[in-house]
Amino acid sequence: MPTGEALQGVGKVVDGISRLSPDLLAYACQHILSYLQGQIRGVEAADISDRFQRAGVRLDHEALQNIVRFLLLTFRSAGKSNLSADNLVSRLEEGSNKWPKASLQVMHRLWSEHGALVHAQQEVQALLSISQLVDLQWKLGMAVSSDACRSLNSPYVCLLLKIVEPSGMICHKSFEMTIPQFQNFHKQLKEIAAVMETV
Known part of the structure; x- marks a missing residue:
């Protein structure tokens, strides 16, 4: 069971995510999912930040890093556990009641499309966990x-x-x-x- 401090941290991240339009959230998620599928070498938070700023969303460095880390951890954990899209959304809702419906729909759609590939890549990554x-x-x-x-x-x-x-x-x-x-x-x-x- 998450502690009060952990729930508060998740709440702040969800507050940041709720400032993003569905398209911006999808962009960030697709960037992260591309990494988790082995299609790109890493997650460049600077690229995500540039896209957010061009769309008029200003987040401080720490808030952006927290969002990227949260999405990475969420998708990586879902891949390792081989969660369905419905189970992923249920876990997100359990972690915070602040999720906008549109954000959950983006997460559900993208995980339905990419979840199996992330799961397969996570099994390979488990063997190669070095920098x-x-x-x-x-x-x-x-x-x-x-x-x-x-x-x-x-x-x-x-x-x-x-x-x-x-x-x-x-x-x-x-x-x-x-x-x-x-x-x-x-x-x-x-x-x-x-x-x-x-x-």
């Missing part, structure tokens, strides 16, 4: 001030990694390396690539 590297960018810079460097004016490489976490959210990680560290990193990547070609 995935989607993109790697780097740039060369020059240190002009630092607490850690003994000699300034030394070159460094800044790496920016784009990673899809097992939850489906895309996150960005960045770090800096000295030139020798970067050369060693490059060498290790080449060794990994060579090993992967033999598999």
Whole structure:
């Protein structure tokens, strides 16, 4: 049984979802369902946010993230449990009595269309629950001030990694390396690539 705090959190998310037209909710859900079916590499909340803003719906970053996480968790859980569309809607109504009827109809329709595919993909995903590297960018810079460097004016490489976490959210990680560290990193990547070609 959910705690009062959990129910309050669900209520806030449903309040945010109720601000969305059926078309906007369908857009967000289809984006998430595409990820859960393995058709796209991750859920870009920025794309969803842009679409909402173009339609005149302004949500703060936290509210948008909560909606995306809620929909991801809802569809993922329904996929793992192999719920029917009717059972999914019943669970949503049990979690909050604030659901607009139009929103529930969108959820029902989309789950009827995509639920079986999500269930099949969830069975595969259970075997492969690790983060995935989607993109790697780097740039060369020059240190002009630092607490850690003994000699300034030394070159460094800044790496920016784009990673899809097992939850489906895309996150960005960045770090800096000295030139020798970067050369060693490059060498290790080449060794990994060579090993992967033999598999």
